[in-house]
Amino acid sequence: MEVLEVKGLKKHIGNRQIIKNIDFSIKEGEIFGFLGPNGAGKTTTIRMLVGLIAPSSGNIKIAGHDIGAERERALSNVGAVVENPELYTYLSGRENLMQIARVRNIPKEDIEQIIEMVNLKERIDDKVKKYSLGMKQRLGLALALLAKPRLLILDEPTNGLDPSGILDFREIVKNVARKNGTAVFISSHMLSEVQQLCDTVAFINDGVIKSVESIEDGTIKNDTEIYTLITKDSSNTAEILKGCNAVTEVQQQENEFTIAIKHDSSHLVLKLLIENGIDVKEIFKKHQELEERYMELVEGGRRL
Incomplete structure (x- = not known):
């Protein structure tokens, strides 16, 4: 089943056309890479996917719900880590998670499962200000996963991480896709990471998707x-x-x-x-x- 469907998407800012009629879709359990140089349209696309800005034309459907006509229902299926996750550094990791869990009525057992999934069990009760960058990224991912989203959107998720942090993050994302059937959209400039992590990759430049291709065993299928x-x-x-x-x-x-x-x-x-x-x-x-x-x-x- 297609979790995300993007059809005929365009975005104008003033007289400038930023996104030019792009189409792509992501299935359950699929990890989808979004590659392009700076200024290609990646950030504008993400802002439309998470409802921060509206398209000039075209459709975005998340779990079958049009983001324009059913904004709240569509976005209820989305979890996102865009740039650096916003965290309360004076609280513990667990307390950060509990802040969201209380609002959304998420049971305690679900929180424990997420903590286990992102490998933070040993440090979850430490103050976030003591966390490394990799741990903060994993906590941000845990926050995005709390509501069990159908679609997970990650913008440059491994920026600043050391090799060990990148490996940890990669395995967590793979597990989320495999075990939960979550569709994952990753915008990144790290080509090697996309090649090792993603099932599909879209190449975007100047607001146009040049190609959408499959990756198998780390190799482009062409x-x-x-x-x-x-x-x-x-x-x-x-x-x-x-x-x-x-x-x-x-x-x-x-x-x-x-x-x-x-x-x-x-x-x-x-x-x-x-x-x-x-x-x-x-x-x-x-x-x-x-x-x-x-x-x-x-x-x-x-x-x-």
Whole structure:
């Protein structure tokens, strides 16, 4: 089931169009990354998702409720950590959680489950002013999760965290998505984190979503796959590759070729080369890193 549906979303500020007709959706249990340079439209999109500003046109539905027509019902399904979480530093972690729990009538057992989930059990009764940045981020996440939201929105959640803090945060978010079926929207500039954490990534630039793509085992799933090929006969190899329908791009450096092949078609290319008497010394797939895809879509050039 789609927890978040965004269709035809636009936002004008004065005469400037910030968001230009974007569409995307997030399913239950899906971790969705939102990538783009500064000024691409990430923050404006988040502000619309959490109801801080209204779209100029288009629709945002959260758990089936339109944020324009059913604002309160829609936003009741959202938990968010945007920038630094607002915490009462003179209170303990538990007291911070209790402030929200009392207002929302959240039972004590639910609070204990959340404390366990974010790995704060040993320090939950300490004053927040004694917390590290990573612990404050985890407490902010706990506050966002108290009401068991269907959609969790995180804006640069690992900013300033050390490697250990990043690892902890990553595992917590994965557990939230897997165990609770929570849809997670993460806006981040840390490409490596998105690659290791997310199931899907949207690339946004200049208010336009350039592509929405799947990530599997830390690798972008794409229509084409990049291979390195080494042969003994470079001139004939180049001619055959350029005439092959399964090959979309060829780069050559002496007897080494970097080629883009249509998905699941590498066996056809290899068969064609062998049938034409080409001595293939080596062929292997290059797993496309998120950074490479980012450069291709946002910076405007593929780096084979």
